[in-house]
Amino acid sequence: MRLSTLLISTLLLACTLPTQASEILKPYKAIYKAQWDVGISFGGDAISELTRTGDRWKRSLRATALIAKVDEFTEFTLQGQNVLPQHYEYHRKVIGNNKNAVLQFNWNTGSVLNDIAKKPWTMDILPGTQDKLSYQIQMRLDLAAGKTELSYQVADGGKTKTYPFIIVGKENVTTGIGSFEAIKIQRDRGPDSNRETFLWCAPELGYMVVKLQQVEKSGKKYSLLIDKLEFMEP
Numbered sequence: 001m002r003l004s005t006l007l008i009s010t011l012l013l014a015c016t017l018p019t020q021a022s023e024i025l026k027p028y029k030a031i032y033k034a035q036w037d038v039g040i041s042f043g044g045d046a047i048s049e050l051t052r053t054g055d056r057w058k059r060s061l062r063a064t065a066l067i068a069k070v071d072e073f074t075e076f077t078l079q080g081q082n083v084l085p086q087h088y089e090y091h092r093k094v095i096g097n098n099k100n101a102v103l104q105f106n107w108n109t110g111s112v113l114n115d116i117a118k119k120p121w122t123m124d125i126l127p128g129t130q131d132k133l134s135y136q137i138q139m140r141l142d143l144a145a146g147k148t149e150l151s152y153q154v155a156d157g158g159k160t161k162t163y164p165f166i167i168v169g170k171e172n173v174t175t176g177i178g179s180f181e182a183i184k185i186q187r188d189r190g191p192d193s194n195r196e197t198f199l200w201c202a203p204e205l206g207y208m209v210v211k212l213q214q215v216e217k218s219g220k221k222y223s224l225l226i227d228k229l230e231f232m233e234p
Contacts, residue, residue, distance in 0.1 A: 032047075175226045
């Protein structure tokens with residue numbers, strides 16, 4: 001059930017952090033407990049890192065289990081409160097089923113070079129377009145700024161797709177680093193979708209994702225729960 005706009009605004013303003021990007025985004029290394037369901041269920045660890053070199057940031061996610069491996073990262077810069085993705089890569093190996101994607105953004109020409117399955121092509125993009133990891137950084141900044149309309153244009157699979165999200169409300173999440181009153185967010189896939197994605201973002205940690213649950217249309221499930229966290233010097 002959706003909360004009213006007034007209630008959502010009150011909820012966010014009550015726990016808003018300073019809105020400067022440099023105060024929200026701090027380099028870190030986090031370890032998540034990951035649960036995979038790809039026909040059989042098994043667990044493992046996922047390592048998420050946010051690093052900074054000069055004006056260029058990098059957010060990576062690496063997950064490894066017995067028969068699966070995912071390596072994903074985005075490199076981006078900041079323009080005020082706006083995230084500008086520069087380079088994105090995704091590599092997955094699951095029981096011999098490999099998937100690779102590389103995206104190179106060119107903001108001078110307003111385009112992105114896609115290389116998926118070694119078949120490169122270029123497509124035009126609008127200002128504000130994100131990749132499949134950078135939109136989560138933009139979401140953190142938007143939540144910290146008290147925004148309640150969360151919708152992102154994402155370069156995904158050689159197309160620009162809209163990722164709209166609904167703020168469901170507050171929910172306590174118990175993790176390996178403590179309990180947090182998190183903002184629960186659902187990706188709005190429409191009433192007839194059999195796919196679900198939920199994220200729990202903790203205001204105490206700069207709206208970092210402390211929990212994620214995803215159900216694919218095939219019924220396969222994937223979840224993350226933060227277990228360890230270390231903030232690093234910029």
